[in-house]
Amino acid sequence: MDYREAGVDIEAGNAVAKAIARLAKNTFNSRVVRGLGSFGGFFDISKLEIKKPVLVSSTDGVGTKLLVAQMTGHFRNLGKDIVNHCVNDIACCGARPLFFMDYFASSHLKPETVLEVIAGMTEALGEVGCPLVGGETAEMPDLYSPGDFDIAGFIVGVVDLDNIIDGHGIIAGDKILILPSNGLHTNGYTLARKALFETAGFETSFILPPLEHSLGDELLKPHPCYLEPLRRLGIWAKGIAHITGGGLHDNIIRILPEDCCALVDISQIPVPPIFEIIRRAGAIEDEEMYRVFNMGAGLVVIIDKNKCAEAIEQIRTAGFEPIVAGEITSARRDVILQGLSVENKSHQ
Structure with a gap:
């Protein structure tokens, strides 16, 4: 042998x-x-x-x-x-x-x-x-x-x-900027696959409205690189969170000081249609969707309120359209997703 x-x-x-x-x-x-x-x-x-x-x-x-x-x-x-x-x-x-x-x-x-x-x-x-x-x-x-x-x-x-950007300078009044995602990126695929392929019986070749291409192509969109907009922001960014496993809550909280709470207005964040397709296919609760997926938020940047307008322009020059979706308040370290039906259940 x-x-x-x-x-x-x-x-x-x-x-x-x-x-x-x-x-x-x-x-x-x-x-x-x-x-x-x-x-x-x-x-x-x-x-x-x-x-x-x-x-x-x-x-x-x-x-x-x-x-x-x-x-x-x-x-x-x-x-x-x-x-x-x-x-x-x-x-x-x-x-x-x-x-x-x-x-x-x-x-x-x-x-x-x-x-x-x-x-x-x-x-x-x-x-x-x-x-x-x-x-x-x-x-x-x-x-x-x-x-x-x-x-x-x-x-x-x-x-x-x-x-080094680690969130230590974040204070109440700072603004929360969202750099949009283009889909799932690289997180949540176990739940997505179960919902789409096992529960709903879809195939990767299916074109599901409002998608204009196959389900397989949608799920395989490459994870965007945010290096260039962050390079242009430089040290203006007080804290940056890459929205991966754990969604908005579990990633933003990693950069917050003990006396800062992030209030995120999720109604301001456009959600790519693939997430609604997954939600319906698996009959998944909204809270679970926001706990597992990025739900349209690829990256979160915390910016001084007085530099927010300039920061938005810098990000735009790199080809991204940032969204102002909340602010930092003075409270116990936490992340509250405003507009989510159970936004306060885990914070009581």
């Missing part, structure tokens, strides 16, 4: 690694010291031109959005998802990306699938000037069911110690 008979094809893995190296090279900049193939990725930090550089790291996956991609056979946007999710997370701290690494694990390597995902990654990385300096591709037939795979991303960025 050899390794291939046991389920792992070393030659195929090596061929995929070489193809990935070619894609990764397109993302390299002058700070990448070595190409892929070493036991580590090398990045020169000697010329960052930051007085007090602090490294900021984050890692994430795309959850069961993978299963929707498998249903459609389209995988490229998954690569964009993992990059943009990680970039947004560190951008919430005021950091800009330095380099990225990936992890791809599967039952059996399908080169076309791996390379489609990596192509999406490198495309998104190229848009933010972040090199792919390494990664891991693992073939584990005894761990994953046939056809299954998983991906994860790891990013390192940098911010000046004096410019």
